[in-house]
Amino acid sequence: MNMIKNIYIPSPHIIIDIIKETEIESTYKFKIDKSTFKHPSYGQFYEVSLPMIGEAPISVSNFEDDYVDLTIRKVGTLTNAIHCLKKGDVVYLRGPYGNSFPVDLLTDRHLVIAAGGCGLSPVRSVINYFYKNIEKLSKFEVLMGFKTINDLLFKYDIEKWEQKFKSLITLDQSCELWQGKPVGLITDYVGQVDFSDKDNMSVIIVGPPIMIKFTAEKFIASGIKKENIIVSLERNMSCGVGKCGHCKIDSTYICCDGPIFTYDQAERLID
Amino acid sequence: MKKNITKEEFNKIFNLLSEYYNVYAPVKKKGDGAFSNTDIIYYEKVTNYDDIEWNEKSTYSPKDIIFPISQTIMNFTYDQVYVPDIKSIKPIYILMRPCDINGIKRLDEIFLRNGVEEDFYYKRLREKVFFALIECVDGFENCFCVSMNANKSSDWDFAISNNKHQSLISIEINEVKNSKIKNIFESLFSTNTTNNNSNNSNNSNNNDNFEIFYPEKNFKKVTLPNVEEMPSFIYTDSKLWDEYKERCIACGRCNTTCVTCSCFSTNDLHYDDNPNVGERRRVWASCHIPKFSLMAGGHDMRKDNASRMRFKTFHKIYDYKKRFGEEKNHMCVGCGRCDDNCPEYISFSTIINKLSARLISKEKI
């Protein structure tokens, strides 16, 4: 009986860096020892906790051999508490959980990523992967939408990305500093995507449920097959391992069958 | 091995069993009903025959023995994390009707086989649990176990019947299982009956050749939806679900009394007396109670009670089988506790029948 593995025990990880992204979002860099802790894959999440405060699923916003980035927005008790932490403090992690973006299957394809708001966080590692391996794609385009200029995430990364591939940023609300740059919803800019090779195109869409729906519809209308559209869904995941039932939709447990689905799968999931 | 025994003999077996096991059975708690001067039946530790409520269905299922309502999963002391052990908990026998045995099997599927790995906390308690059957012949008012194919079970170490003999209790030991109760029973009776047949006048007249019966028919019958794939219109079919927006009050009793509801939430806290000491806790959750599907940031995926009713209905009689395979049964075992306990008189069996009828009528159109 002592042999049963306790999948719920988190392990402590030290914050090695904190990058303030916006007023309410910061990226926390954790030191990860690959030999003792499982490394994530693109789009996976960790259950992040502070003892006596709480636990929540947070998707990996980037990773390298020796660290993992988690971009955390202040929305509740736990995330508020995390935002009070400093470099050197400890956060508990278990995971990584969920499936991942099939980066290998995207080889030689024309990839379009459309990310709305903090939806950019789970695809950031994918973008960074192809940034480093741009030759693996036939073409790469990224569309990003944010509410205001103050909500922009990963500015330091975007600057790099713009050098190598088309990285379009649109804001819902313009401002003086944004003069002459794209304004409006992401859906307004789907038309600017290069649809010359539709059958070889894959689209990744991440963001709020409404944004995913309308953006996907635009791509479908432009001739992209549903199975070539990949989305990452957000639900009230709690245990992360398919037991607690909070993230279940129909016969699907988002935490273990997802969070990444093709659009034809996702569209059949009715909450 | 089958035997008719007296109440005294039954209690003797109980005493011997209690040396190794905690025995849980339905117990009527006088005055513990929600309304004044009413009773409630729930599973508790028992030590003799008369502790047990043999005739009525328990208000709550026995699931909390394996899946406690509120369970500490970690203790925190400063930066130390401890997992509370359960070494001191004796192995457990649960005396259950067949629907509940089948219900626990459904929990096994979720906790042990769904997702990435086995659930540690469920498994370590589950390994201590053994089943005994309380014979159920007629079922009760709201039961529909026969429709759900959950009316029978052979997964028990021993079965008890109070229906075979006016004054004696009939016990059958499952020969297939190598159980402690088998040893106890053999030591008490098998030698006895061969040697002292003449002494034991009681036994000579008793027909020890009884059969344990199972419900073959219920008052309630449900017709399950006969579709491969739920058509998408049915998810938002207002004729089917809209009435529950108002009728359901989201109290969650259908979930808390259900033997197969397995959802839980995880809570952290620190003690008032020392903020450096606290715990992480697992507590039952209910898909009807607000906040179940609420995401951080305030978006609720199922806000109204009608969509929650639809979610639960499909969970119990469609999703589970779809996920775990045709050869499995549905999650719902038809124990009828949801119907017994709904304060608004919403009948789940009626919902299932309405759903099936709706699917058929729409197909024709």
Add this chain to the structure above:
Amino acid sequence: MSLDINRKIIQKNAFRITKKRNKTAIRIRVPGGHLQTKYFSIIAQIAEEYGNGSVHITTRQGFEIPDIDFKFITEVNKLLAPLINGLECSIGVSIDNPEDGYPAAGIRNISACIGNRVCPFANLDTTNLALKMEKEVYPNNFHVKIAITGCPNDCIKAHLQDFGIIGMTEPQYIYNNCIGCEACVKVCTKSVTGALSLHNHKIKKDHRRCIGCGECILKCPTSAWVRSEKTFFRLIILGRTGKKNPRLATTFLNWATEDVVIQVIKNIYALIDKEIDKSLAKEHVGYIIDRIGFNVFKAAVLKNVTLNKEIKVAQTLVFMGYQYEKDVFMNLLPHSTF
């Protein structure tokens, strides 16, 4: 030959002077307000044979049969005997001769809400308690009104009685059964007194705010709240309607047991007997206590009463009521013999 009637005697016999000359009306007690239908035929017979075929349902849950000739009092009383036997004598009320009708009418019918025989909110069988109380206080000639209500919803309007008895339970919290769904917190906050709050995902109770209504128990989906073994009572006192100074009763005892409530009410009679202003046709108990003061009242009614350990006793009484004139309680004759 003109009628010669001793008004005091017929009033004690539960008959009364009515607006119509030579006609009286009989008032029938239904302690606890719950009546076997077999008694309807007696009431019907009296109304049809001696009255006008109609019956008034009183605010105190009795019946008043009007338009009876004074000369038929004896016959009416004879017909009433099985009803008095069944409703009074059988529950232990001592009545020497039921054939002579009701022996007293001062203490009014003890009314009760429908109680837990029907109502989910009721914390007790209120009719049963009314019957128990009836044998302790009846027959008695002092005018005292008692009503029993099963929960603080007070459907029987105990707040308008001399003694209002409100049934309570002391909810017991089973910590491990609580799933923190907050159903109890919601109902207590919205409909009751806000005694409950969520703390560390479990429930915290402010005992001072709890009024023992049992709503938390009714709402709990896991039976984490259960009823206390004992039923408790809040005894509210000296509420009244009436011309001079209507007011709501106020709490005298909180978390009292049944025994304490019964003893306290029994003790009121000696006090009334001692203090009542005999110069008046009748003096209502509330006005007696207004006159003699709360402390005298308290000492008298708590005399020889063993209080249960949970009980709380009022230090003072604060009433919500009004007078038509501000100086109604002032002595209007400055030179009278005060």
